[in-house]
Amino acid sequence: MSLILCLLTFAPACKKADPAWAARPGVATAGDPTVAGEPAVIPHLTGAAPTLDGKLDDGAWASAGVLAPLVDPGNGRDPGDHPVAAWAKLAWDDQALYVGMVIRDRAPTSPFARADVDPHVWGKSSGIEMILQPGDPGDNRDYYELQVDVEGAVFDSHFDDYNAPTAGTGPARTFGHQEWSSAVERASFVQPGSFYTVELKLPWSSLAAGRVAIPPHAGDVWRLNLYTFRDGQRLALAWSPIRGQGNFHRATRFGRIRFAAAPSTTP
Numbered sequence: 477m478s479l480i481l482c483l484l485t486f487a488p489a490c491k492k493a494d495p496a497w498a499a500r501p502g503v504a505t506a507g508d509p510t511v512a513g514e515p516a517v518i519p520h521l522t523g524a525a526p527t528l529d530g531k532l533d534d535g536a537w538a539s540a541g542v543l544a545p546l547v548d549p550g551n552g553r554d555p556g557d558h559p560v561a562a563w564a565k566l567a568w569d570d571q572a573l574y575v576g577m578v579i580r581d582r583a584p585t586s587p588f589a590r591a592d593v594d595p596h597v598w599g600k601s602s603g604i605e606m607i608l609q610p611g612d613p614g615d616n617r618d619y620y621e622l623q624v625d626v627e628g629a630v631f632d633s634h635f636d637d638y639n640a641p642t643a644g645t646g647p648a649r650t651f652g653h654q655e656w657s658s659a660v661e662r663a664s665f666v667q668p669g670s671f672y673t674v675e676l677k678l679p680w681s682s683l684a685a686g687r688v689a690i691p692p693h694a695g696d697v698w699r700l701n702l703y704t705f706r707d708g709q710r711l712a713l714a715w716s717p718i719r720g721q722g723n724f725h726r727a728t729r730f731g732r733i734r735f736a737a738a739p740s741t742t743p
Contacts, residue, residue: 515734518567518573519736520568521569526576528676531665532675539567546561548713548714560712562578562704568691571681583669592629602625612732614727617636619725621652630658632656636653658678660677701714715731
């Protein structure tokens, strides 16, 4: 069985052969800020960036950091064979942050088109969410939300503080500064009846200057959380559990990532 098939199908026979799967226990609690430990290390790419075709099968992903497994948002437990069980790979370079996620949603759905502007994908789609706060301030000031569904529809916004600003009611309600665009490049791949994958390239140039350097410097620590969801988020998992302390936007519950330096090329 090929490595990529092992990675994407969660096949039990691959647990020993697949280094990404084997790494899961070692980083399983890295997202939870209540658990002692170092931030998850995000490697710096030294070669070509990933090819965004949704398949996570090119060499650029081989050295990426693994964040896994996504856990129950309430209690932090590994959910096992959950309808949106997932793991992620992250890497970075001077141009962008790269995120690849594998989601064991066997029947992903979306009513939206790729070109739709800020649809409420969390209410109707199978999708993933990343919330990113530059730096490690431990507050909710100046953070970004990015949701991408299985069809590539994007909701993205920039927030000043916890869930703020918001305006309006009902379908016209806006969340944060929705005029902000992440300019995210993305691709997805669906294996019917088994899983889907999403690849993202978030350019640093889309983030506003703030309290920390953008792009980050090697060694910098930022806050981040990842989520998978479907069915109006009635089914949802998180990299770092929220543990009842608010909703998915609570920055004190985000995990922490450290941007690694590029490997030395000196002989």
